[in-house]
Amino acid sequence: MAEEKLQDPLFSVEFALIVVGEGLTAHCCFSDRTQVRIQPGDAIEFIRPDGSVLQTTAQSVKLFESIGMFENGRPGLAGLVLPNGVQKDDIPQGTMLRLIQAGKSCGS
Numbered sequence: 001m002a003e004e005k006l007q008d009p010l011f012s013v014e015f016a017l018i019v020v021g022e023g024l025t026a027h028c029c030f031s032d033r034t035q036v037r038i039q040p041g042d043a044i045e046f047i048r049p050d051g052s053v054l055q056t057t058a059q060s061v062k063l064f065e066s067i068g069m070f071e072n073g074r075p076g077l078a079g080l081v082l083p084n085g086v087q088k089d090d091i092p093q094g095t096m097l098r099l100i101q102a103g104k105s106c107g108s
Helices: none
Strands: 011-019 023-030 043-047 053-057 060-064 076-081 096-101
Touching: 011 076
Parallel strands: none
Antiparallel strands: 011 023, 011 096, 023 076, 043 053, 043 096, 060 076
């Protein structure tokens, strides 16, 4: 079995909130839409400021951009919808997000 290769951190989590009808969503800033390599079903991990790690799976990924955003130096926002078992307190401010392995969900 091939060893999982961890990728460099992609984003810093700016905030996490509950979205009615979707669940917990972690919001991360990005400066270029090509930075968003996470797809639904990918295994991801959150590295908290205290060094602890939470591994989970991205349920869906939403990109929020406004007109002229990148030209004005303002970042875009990516929202990752997380599984039901993940709580808002599990992802404190300052948490880093990293892709574990594209196309592989946690536990598979």
